[in-house]
Structures are given as C-alpha cells and as structure tokens.
Amino acid sequence: MASESLQQHQRFLAAVLNTAHEPLDAEERAMARIKFYRIIDRYSKRKRDGSKYKRHLLIRYTYEYALSEESRIHFLQTFYQALELSIDGEGRVNLDDKEQADKLWLKISAFADFLVDNFYLPLKASARRAPLPTLMSQPAVPDLITDPREDCLIRDRHRCVITQAFDFDEAVSRHKQYADEAKDDEERSLFKGGNHFLHLEAAPVLPHSLAEIGSSPSELSRTKKLTLEILNIFDNGIQKLINECVGKPRNAMTLTKNYHHMFGEFEFYFTRLDGPNDPPHTYKIDNFLSSPMRKELPVTRTFYTEADGKTIDPPEPRFLALRRSLAHVLYLSSAGQYIDELLKKLKEKPADEDGSTELGLFAQLRLDGWCPATNTERQ
Incomplete structure (x- = not known):
C-alpha cells in the first residue's frame, strides 16, 4: 500500500476497535470460528513474504490465547471488521482466486502489523523498563x-x-x-x-x-488508547483490575x-x-x-x-495468566524476536535519521511513555 493509503487503513483499523458489537448466538459463533480457521489455514501455506514474524500465527494465537470465550468472540468480530468481511455467508471471498486472495492477505498483514505496532511492541518495550x-x-x-x-x-x-x-x-x-x-x-x-x-x-x-491512574480518557495518547483497547479484547474488563493493583x-x-x-x-x-x-x-x-x-x-x-x-x-492469577498468554503469542509467532531486533536497532539509532516508519514509531512510543530513554538521553 502507498504511504497515504496505509495511514488511512491504520485509521480505519483504529476505528474498528471502537465499534460496538452485537452478541452472537451459538450458531453464529460456530460459523465465525470455522470461517476464521479456513482463512488462517489458507495463508499458513503461503510462502514467506519477507516479514520477520509469522503474521497469520500472530493473529491465530492472539485469538486462541485470549483469556475468555467473550474475549475470543470479541477478537473474531474485530478480525472480520478489519478484513471488511461479514461473519455469515455474505461478503464471501474466493480464496482460490489469486487476485482476491492477495487482496485479502494485504488486509491480514495490515491487521497483524497493527496489533504489533499498537499492542505487542509498546507492551514489550514498557516491560523492559527499570525496577x-x-x-x-x-x-x-x-x-x-x-x-x-x-x-x-x-x-x-x-x-x-x-x-x-x-x-x-x-x-x-x-x-x-x-x-x-x-x-x-x-x-x-x-x-x-x-x-x-x-x-x-x-x-x-x-x-x-x-x-490509567491519574489520567482521564481524553488525556491518554492515541498510542496508549489503542494499546488499552486491544488489551481489553485480549482479556475483557481487565483494565479496572490493573488500575486497582x-x-x-x-x-x-x-x-x-x-x-x-x-x-x-x-x-x-x-x-x-x-x-x-x-x-x-x-x-x-x-x-x-x-x-x-x-x-x-x-x-x-x-x-x-x-x-x-x-x-x-x-x-494476581489473572495477571499471570495474561502474561503467560502474551509470552506464548510472542514466541510462537516469532513476533517477540522481531520486536527484540527492532528495539535493539532503535536503541542504537534513537534519532529518526532516515525518516523511516519504524524510527518514527519508536519516537512516538517514547513520547507516550512506553519506551525507556536511551543511555545517551539519560546522561
């Protein structure tokens, strides 16, 4: 996607997180799971696309390691909206058609990268902080x-x-x-x-x-809002418990x-x-x-x-369970290794010297308080 188109799609994905979802009955839930695995399995056979982590596995395991049935259904509904597909038979995509399949893969890739940039990366960067x-x-x-x-x-x-x-x-x-x-x-x-x-x-x-202690929703940065919204998908309602503990x-x-x-x-x-x-x-x-x-x-x-x-x-057992789930997603999808390499590169080159998206993202994370300062900045 072109840069402007990519930014528009990122804004679209951010809007998807704020969309209210109607409850699904048992049949709709079963259909949602079947269709999800059919799509993910189709792309598991795809040759590596140059990505440093396995996008389809990150999406699959984010769903599977979500901590409740309610959270998993919430994730599926977000997934379908991100791909602009309906859970039922409408909006069906012919995965055997290369052109349609390639277009869908672009949306899957964008959704996976969105989760990494706005959830897994800030979470892992902040977990590295000092005592x-x-x-x-x-x-x-x-x-x-x-x-x-x-x-x-x-x-x-x-x-x-x-x-x-x-x-x-x-x-x-x-x-x-x-x-x-x-x-x-x-x-x-x-x-x-x-x-x-x-x-x-x-x-x-x-x-x-x-x-969120000490901050009103309007005071939170865009990055932090997105991270907390995705966290709520992963474990519905955990934010209140985090604030208490x-x-x-x-x-x-x-x-x-x-x-x-x-x-x-x-x-x-x-x-x-x-x-x-x-x-x-x-x-x-x-x-x-x-x-x-x-x-x-x-x-x-x-x-x-x-x-x-x-x-x-x-x-708190719920925190340890969430931590376990996150660790498995990061490891099984190789996203953890990718983020480690990215953070190492960004630590060595903290200034946005070449205008790259990665360095700009890192700068924003630092401004939002997710990333620790570099050794040079601490001096």
Whole structure:
C-alpha cells in the first residue's frame, strides 16, 4: 500500500476497535470460528513474504490465547471488521482466486502489523523498563504508584521466587544483629545451610504504564488508547483490575536482577496448578528454550499469602495468566524476536535519521511513555 493509503487503513483499523458489537448466538459463533480457521489455514501455506514474524500465527494465537470465550468472540468480530468481511455467508471471498486472495492477505498483514505496532511492541518495550524505584522519577508513571518491594520481600520470605536466593541487604542486616546465629524467615540457619545471597527486586507482572491512574480518557495518547483497547479484547474488563493493583504486591513478585530482566523479555511464564493436591497459588514456572543461563527452570513454586502476622496478597492469577498468554503469542509467532531486533536497532539509532516508519514509531512510543530513554538521553 502507498504511504497515504496505509495511514488511512491504520485509521480505519483504529476505528474498528471502537465499534460496538452485537452478541452472537451459538450458531453464529460456530460459523465465525470455522470461517476464521479456513482463512488462517489458507495463508499458513503461503510462502514467506519477507516479514520477520509469522503474521497469520500472530493473529491465530492472539485469538486462541485470549483469556475468555467473550474475549475470543470479541477478537473474531474485530478480525472480520478489519478484513471488511461479514461473519455469515455474505461478503464471501474466493480464496482460490489469486487476485482476491492477495487482496485479502494485504488486509491480514495490515491487521497483524497493527496489533504489533499498537499492542505487542509498546507492551514489550514498557516491560523492559527499570525496577520501580528508578521509575518513580519518570513523569510517565502516575504519582499514586508506590514501591511494593518491601511487602513483596516480606511475603516471599526475602527470597527470589525462582532461585530462592536470599536478599543480600537483609542478610547483611541480620548478620549485624545476630552474627552467625542469624535465621531466615522460616527460622532456619541463614549462614549454615548453603544459602546464596543476591540483590533482589520487585518485578511488576504487568507494566505500570498500562494503568490509567491519574489520567482521564481524553488525556491518554492515541498510542496508549489503542494499546488499552486491544488489551481489553485480549482479556475483557481487565483494565479496572490493573488500575486497582498497580504498585501493589498483587502485581509484583521478588526476583533476582537476572530473572527480572528475563521476565521483562517474556522469556518465562507461570502456569497455575489446580490439581486436588496442589496448594492454592501454586504455579509451574517454565520457559520456551532450555539454557544453562536458566538452569533453575522448570520449577514449581507456591506463593505465600501472609507474613509477620499480616495478610499480603499473592500475585494476581489473572495477571499471570495474561502474561503467560502474551509470552506464548510472542514466541510462537516469532513476533517477540522481531520486536527484540527492532528495539535493539532503535536503541542504537534513537534519532529518526532516515525518516523511516519504524524510527518514527519508536519516537512516538517514547513520547507516550512506553519506551525507556536511551543511555545517551539519560546522561
């Protein structure tokens, strides 16, 4: 598409997100799914078109990993509107006709790129941000967001959820008070049991930039509005819960710096275990690629819900489920790798020197508070 035509189509897709949808009955839902898979399967056989990620898989898995039936139907309705097709038999496209199929593929490609540019890219860029204490000085973070690190450390027994490393600063404090007789939070010897000590951080489950706290809808940037609208398609109604939990232990967990970084890269995920013998808030933590750098995975952990005589909420299960879904879509479609390469390139070349769409997009994301500043800009 020409540049002007592409911009018009982007505006059309943005308008699609704001369109109200009528409920579908059981027959219409079944027809919507059948037609969706027929279209996606048709393009799964298409030769690579030069894209650095698999567009048809991004669309397919965004649908399949949506967190409720209501969300999946909402996504299908948005998909058909983006392709200017009806769910029923009207507006039928002959996929065996090359010209019609190619025109439809342009719309599919544009829809996939729209999801990446306005949802997956800003989400992944914001998830890479620094630990919360550093964020507090940045104007993009609402003043009402507090640092949950202390409560997280207490709830998680001053240990990394994955490695079980004990917090270095807390170990020093206890050694000063009790010397070699110091104990951990479960009354076990702290310095005689082979513990290792590292600096720990409170890692947000969902980026704080997703919160609407302190902003009215009219104050939100265009990019952020689109991101939140797509988020609502992915998990209908989650925005209110994010606003309630941001900056609280319910949206955070204790991790080492290394695992905090990997969590921000969506390199591992939590799957809730609900078997009859599983304690509440128990998860299997796994990653996509085995690596000596993450030798502790997979591992099963149970989050505590109280410490020092007070109740502290564990991480919100719905947030962990959403994070798991997003990680799978990014990995299975290769969009995560594409975004990593894009962000690396844009970090090395932060100024819009050649007027490219990618660099202009990155500049806009930075203005909207999604992307961290470059090392040069921080100095």
